[in-house]
Amino acid sequence: QVQLVESGGGLVQAGGSLLLSCAASGRTFSRSMAWFRQAPGKERELVAGVSWRGGRIYYSDSVKGRFAISRDIAKNTVYLQMNSLKPEDTAVYYCATTPNFGVVVGQAEYDYWGQGTQVTVSA
Numbered sequence: 001q002v003q004l005v006e007s008g009g010g011l012v013q014a015g016g017s018l019l020l021s022c023a024a025s026g027r028t029f030s031r032s033m034a035w036f037r038q039a040p041g042k043e044r045e046l047v048a049g050v051s052w053r054g055g056r057i058y059y060s061d062s063v064k065g066r067f068a069i070s071r072d073i074a075k076n077t078v079y080l081q082m083n084s085l086k087p088e089d090t091a092v093y094y095c096a097t098t099p100n101f102g103v104v105v106g107q108a109e110y111d112y113w114g115q116g117t118q119v120t121v122s123a
Contacts, residue, residue: 002026002112004095009117012085016121020080022095022114032098033071033078034058034110037091037119044094048080049103058103063089085121092116 008020020035034049048069049058057069066085071078078095096110104110 004114006114006117036094039091
């Protein structure tokens with residue numbers, strides 16, 4: 001069993017920054033982590049992923065160069081630093097984990113999810 005708890009969402013103006021955190025507990029050894037988001041009326045999409053040791057990282061084209069994912073294995077926490085935020089980044093952001101070592105794009109591979117944290121970017 002793995003438990004994931006996100007924090008750090010909120011309301012920010014366009015161009016601003018937010019830092020999301022995801023605290024993991026339970027059997028997290030060797031698991032890769034990722035952040036997804038779901039905007040109103042849209043499907044959930046992968047934003048960024050990081051492998052177990054942090055050696056492999058994935059970003060969607062929409063956030064590349066603006067967002068940065070990182071993980072602290074000792075603290076069992078994964079972060080998403082979001083800079084230069086745009087109104088189109090508004091969504092509920094979810095932390096998720098997969099038992100795979102490497103970054104996985106397919107949502108079906110993720111077996112544990114957090115409850116989500118709202119990010120709202122005003123124009």
